[in-house]
Amino acid sequence: MPDFDVAIDYELLRVLAADTEKLKDQLADSRLMGHESFYSRAELGGAFGAANHFLFQWLGPWENARKLLESLSGTYKGASQKWFELDASFATQANIQAAAWYHSAWDMKKKAYDSWKWMTEQEILVHAWDENGNPYLKKQKLADPNDPNAPKPPGLEPGGYEYLHDGDGTNKVHNSTQTTFDSHGNLKSTDTTIDDMGGGLSYHEHTDHWDENNYTTTVTHTDGSKTVIEVHGDKDGNGSKIVTNTDKDGKTVDTSSYTGSGLKSDDPQWTNNDPEATDTDGDGKDDKNDPGGSQHSNTSVGSTV
Numbered sequence: 001m002p003d004f005d006v007a008i009d010y011e012l013l014r015v016l017a018a019d020t021e022k023l024k025d026q027l028a029d030s031r032l033m034g035h036e037s038f039y040s041r042a043e044l045g046g047a048f049g050a051a052n053h054f055l056f057q058w059l060g061p062w063e064n065a066r067k068l069l070e071s072l073s074g075t076y077k078g079a080s081q082k083w084f085e086l087d088a089s090f091a092t093q094a095n096i097q098a099a100a101w102y103h104s105a106w107d108m109k110k111k112a113y114d115s116w117k118w119m120t121e122q123e124i125l126v127h128a129w130d131e132n133g134n135p136y137l138k139k140q141k142l143a144d145p146n147d148p149n150a151p152k153p154p155g156l157e158p159g160g161y162e163y164l165h166d167g168d169g170t171n172k173v174h175n176s177t178q179t180t181f182d183s184h185g186n187l188k189s190t191d192t193t194i195d196d197m198g199g200g201l202s203y204h205e206h207t208d209h210w211d212e213n214n215y216t217t218t219v220t221h222t223d224g225s226k227t228v229i230e231v232h233g234d235k236d237g238n239g240s241k242i243v244t245n246t247d248k249d250g251k252t253v254d255t256s257s258y259t260g261s262g263l264k265s266d267d268p269q270w271t272n273n274d275p276e277a278t279d280t281d282g283d284g285k286d287d288k289n290d291p292g293g294s295q296h297s298n299t300s301v302g303s304t305v
Contacts, residue, residue, distance in 0.1 A: 080201065081222040088194040088203035091163075095177040096190050099161035107185050109154035116151045119143035157181075160190075172196055186212075213239060213263045224248030237264040 119142035126140045143150070163175040177192040187209050195202040204220040213233025220226050226246045233239030241258040258270040 084196075084201045085203055085222055089205075091173075091175050091194050092177070092192045092203070092205050095161050095163065095175050095192050095194075096179075098163075099158070099177045099179045099190070100187070102158045102161060103179065103181060103185075106154050106158050109151065110157075112151040113154055116143055116147075120145040213237065225253075226250075231260075231263070233260070233263040237262055237268075239263050241270060 122142045123139045124142065125137045127135055128138045129135050159180075160176070160178040162177070163173075165173045173194070173196055175192070175194050177190060179190050180188045182188050189209065190205075190207045192205045193202065194204075201222055203222060205217065207215055207217040209215045213231070213235075215231050217229040217231075218226060219229075225248050228242075228244045228246075230242045230244075231239060232241075238261050239259075241260055243256045243258070245253040245255075247253055257273045259273060260268050260270045262268045
């Protein structure tokens with residue numbers, strides 16, 4: 001089979017869902033849906049019999065069409081949310097990596113500048129000779145404070161990374177990640193929001209890092225539900241994870257626990273403690289219904305299906 005990319009326009013799917021919902025509401029005319037006495041003779045005069053006969057014959061099919069449109073609208077909406085969420089999760093990781101890169105670059109510049117600045121303030125005694133060739137000791141700074149090639153000041157510490165895409169005015173997306181670091185340069189928190197700039201699709205992910213292998217991530221999904229992932233690891237890279245899913249009202253839907261290894265690597269391995277679990281990789285999703293991503297995503301980062 002030839003290779004090809006699949007592009008999913010979840011913005012269009014969401015528009016279709018809204019338009020389908022609107023059409024459903026237009027069908028739900030009060031005279032057609034639940035009107036017990038149909039039209040009265042006073043309303044239509046001599047034509048009331050024919051009109052009521054027409055309504056009687058088409059009341060069922062009209063209601064059925066309305067229900068089908070309602071189901072179709074839900075399908076469009078659900079599909080748009082799932083595809084958006086998948087792309088948003090990839091975009092979140094890309095944003096966090098970009099933010100970490102910017103901070104690392106800043107940190108290297110700061111260390112170079114601080115080191116040079118410190119050396120310009122330190123003096124040592126060196127041997128020198130006067131014009132007559134007589135030796136003597138003089139003070140010499142470790143670095144020249146007037147060196148034109150000295151490291152430049154690093155500027156303000158970057159607080160994250162932001163990506164804005166407007167395209168042709170229809171495919172809008174705003175990716176924003178805020179980060180905090182401690183005084184030693186260790187990442188303490190990330191807060192990422194991916195949204196389509198008012199179109200109704202939004203994904204939010206917040207992570208607090210307690211130390212290298214201990215963190216808590218809270219994901220707020222497009223439909224308002226949440227997934228909380230709590231990871232505890234030891235110095236050897238082994239640990240545990242609890243994944244809790246709640247609905248949009250905050251009611252717990254399910255909770256899963258995992259045992260993991262390789263937490264210090266780029267590919268930690270997790271085993272669900274429930275032998276009949278449908279989520280074996282610990283991402284909070286049913287593996288059987290976990291869809292792939294799109295190569296051309298509005299969030300700028302996607303995957304190939």
